[in-house]
Amino acid sequence: MKFWIVGGAVRDQLLGAAVNDHDWVVVGATPQQMVELGFTPVGRDFPVFLHPQTKEEYALARTERKTAPGYHGFAFHADPGVTLAEDLARRDLTINAMARDDGGTLVDPFGGERDLRAKVLRHVSPAFAEDPVRILRLARFAARFGDFTVAPETEALMRQMVQAGEADALVPERVWQELSRGLMEAHPSRMFEVLRGCGALSRLLPEVDRLWGVPQPAAHHPEVDTGVHLLMVLDISARLQAPLPVRFACLCHDLGKGTTPSDEWPRHIAHEARSVGLLQGLSARLRVPSDCRELAEVVAREHGNVHRSAQMRAATLVRLFERCDALRRPARFDDALFACECDARGRLGLEDKPYPPRERLRTLLDCARGVDTAAVAAHTAERGLSGPAVGEAIHQARVEAVKACLATTALP
Incomplete structure (x- = not known):
């Protein structure tokens, strides 16, 4: 023994x-x-x-x-x-x-020691092809060891596996397990590059695979290609040590751009709503945990509004907070702002650019949450009003608090 x-x-x-x-x-x-x-x-x-x-x-x-x-x-x-x-x-x-x-x-x-020195990911034997999880595992190792390459014969074998339908036999829980672990590695972009290179991405995450070759306005996206942008966003999320829900939100924030008709490129009108629908389908298929799915929905729907928030008036800002459930769940809203920062910085030449909306909206949300809602409700009741009128009074009090903050506070 x-x-x-x-x-x-x-x-x-x-x-x-x-x-x-x-x-x-x-x-x-x-x-x-x-x-x-x-x-x-x-x-x-x-x-x-x-x-x-x-x-x-x-x-x-x-x-x-x-x-x-x-x-x-x-x-x-x-x-x-x-x-x-x-x-x-x-x-x-x-x-x-x-x-x-x-x-x-x-x-x-x-x-193995030789391949470590050469920084190569290589399969041990043809038996690699018998287990489709190994495609995901190799892609995850590529995300961990970002400067490793995949041996050509291993990439060819993975392509054969995908073509033979082995990837289609993967159960949702195992796909999510490997995907979530890959997202948390130091170079998550490499996972998606490897999966795309062997054809597995189109079988496992077609909503993500469709983003490559789709252009965006160069004024906002110097990298232009939506798929390239996605990889940059994911790597920024890793560089900033974002938690898994934020990284998953980054993965799904622009899915709707993959369904924009080509005659509308490079503009992507209403892609936010399409993104929400697509990520809901993806999340159901892979049985994504609710904390990841819910944050991703907020980010997909609202990231454009967060980017533009410096131009919003107080009433519009409060409606944004209400749609995001930020008044009840400020920590989740902060994660949404984190994902929006990754989106803004995941662009060619903008990786180190500050993102003022994150701190600005944190401050304004604090002002809105500082309203004494019990006192507002009591005052409304004294006027003989109840029901929806109380909610509207609280809403207006928050608008006034945010308006005062905008007028008196030095914001980024």
């Missing part, structure tokens, strides 16, 4: 990166032996155990065989005769198919 650290921990150690957790493979052991050593069995599909002290996962060395389409269609075989090399051979990328023992000996049968 021998224990090996495998996969990401070995890769990250070779890269000089922090190693946050370890995956272990056990060669030459049976499940009974693991239990006798105090390990707790947790694997349902194949033998995985928790260490009695560290609680790290230890899996018995195994092989796998494709039995049906999709990523669920595998049969696993684990017994004491399965070698370390056989276990590593079933892994996705060469950089993830290395192992170390407790003495530091590196086992690297597929050239």
Whole structure:
């Protein structure tokens, strides 16, 4: 029986990166032996155990065989005769198919260390094609390691997988899991470049794929192409360390531009409403969490108004706050402003330009929220009014508060 650290921990150690957790493979052991050593069995599909002290996962060395389409269609075989090399051979990328023992000996049968030095993402074997999740995983690794390239033979294999319909077998939860993780990497644009390059983006996120080749007015978008703009927005969101809901809102904010008739280019009248409808469909299909979906809807609908907010009067600003539910949910509105800033700065040559609307609207919202609504309601009741009249009185009080703020406060 021998224990090996495998996969990401070995890769990250070779890269000089922090190693946050370890995956272990056990060669030459049976499940009974693991239990006798105090390990707790947790694997349902194949033998995985928790260490009695560290609680790290230890899996018995195994092989796998494709039995049906999709990523669920595998049969696993684990017994004491399965070698370390056989276990590593079933892994996705060469950089993830290395192992170390407790003495530091590196086992690297597929050239993972070489590919790390060359900054190449390469599949281990033709078995890569048996699991469509590997397309998403590779794209996510491209987002993590932004200066890595995809080996030409690996990109060709992914294209063949897409053409064979393997990507269509992916379940929504797994697509969202990998997509959300890729959005949170340092270079999320790379994920979408890789998916688009092999044809998977058009199958998994056609609403996003349609944005390439669609022009925008150069006066506002020096980069012109809507798809290029999207990638810039995503990378700005990563640079500013935005949370996942903000990054998802960035991904979906301009979806409607992909459905603008070509004879209306480069203008995109009413694309905001189309964006909302498209992202609602996308969110339902991938079962996107409600916090991501709801923020994305606000941003898709209102980002143009936020950009133009310096020209708005007090009444218009309060209506904006009300549509965004900002008076009740100021933290979500702040996230919406964050996404709008990413949109404004995700443009060629504007990456470092300040975005005054964010601080300006924060200040004005504070003024509106500072209205004593209980006092306004009581005063309205004293006048013999109730129901909608109370709501209108509160609305007008907020308009007056914002008007006073505009008149007396130095705003950006």
